[in-house]
Amino acid sequence: MDKKHLNHEKGKETQEKAKQFLLDKGYTLKYENLQFSHLEVDLIMMHQDTVVFVEVKFRARYGDIKEIITMQKQNNLIQASQLYKMRYNYEGEIRFDVVFLYYQDEELIIEHYEDAFY
Numbered sequence: 359m360d361k362k363h364l365n366h367e368k369g370k371e372t373q374e375k376a377k378q379f380l381l382d383k384g385y386t387l388k389y390e391n392l393q394f395s396h397l398e399v400d401l402i403m404m405h406q407d408t409v410v411f412v413e414v415k416f417r418a419r420y421g422d423i424k425e426i427i428t429m430q431k432q433n434n435l436i437q438a439s440q441l442y443k444m445r446y447n448y449e450g451e452i453r454f455d456v457v458f459l460y461y462q463d464e465e466l467i468i469e470h471y472e473d474a475f476y
Contacts, residue, residue, distance in 0.1 A: 372416040373400055376457040379468050385410065394441040397434050402442070408451040409442070411435050413474075417460045427456055432475050 377387060380403055388409065389402040401412035413435060415426045432454070439452050456474040460467055 372459050373414045375459060375466070376412070376414040376468065377401055379457065379470065380412065383470070392438075392442075394438045394445070397438040397441070399435065399438050399442075403455075405453070408453050409448065410453045410455050411439055411442075412455045412457055414457050415459070417458070426458060427474065436476065 373390075377390070380401070381387065385403040385405045387401065388404055389399070392399045392402055399411050400414045401410075403410045403412055413427060413431065417426065435454055439454075442448060443452070453473050454475050456471040458469045458471065460469075
């Protein structure tokens with residue numbers, strides 16, 4: 359199995375863990391890997407009355423969230439949210455969350471940053 363395929367599989371596995379983490383917190387899944395032109399959103403969830411755009415990131419070890427979610431990535435998610443509003447005629451609240459997964463002492467740690475940027 360080549361490295362690209364391994365990374366893709368790891369990404370799917372990580373996203374599944376993040377999705378389950380949010381479902382366990384009472385979120386509901388609306389869309390997974392939703393495409394808007396050249397943009398893709400990992401997870402779009404509902405939390406109470408808010409549509410939540412979720413970026414899932416995995417690292418082998420802890421890292422600074424500011425380095426993980428670059429300004430370009432933030433801009434892409436904001437642009438995707440605007441396209442989402444137009445496509446689905448949505449006028450309600452939108453929030454941007456980040457779920458960061460990493461290993462510490464061989465234990466998987468999941469950190470959830472609500473309202474991470476905007």
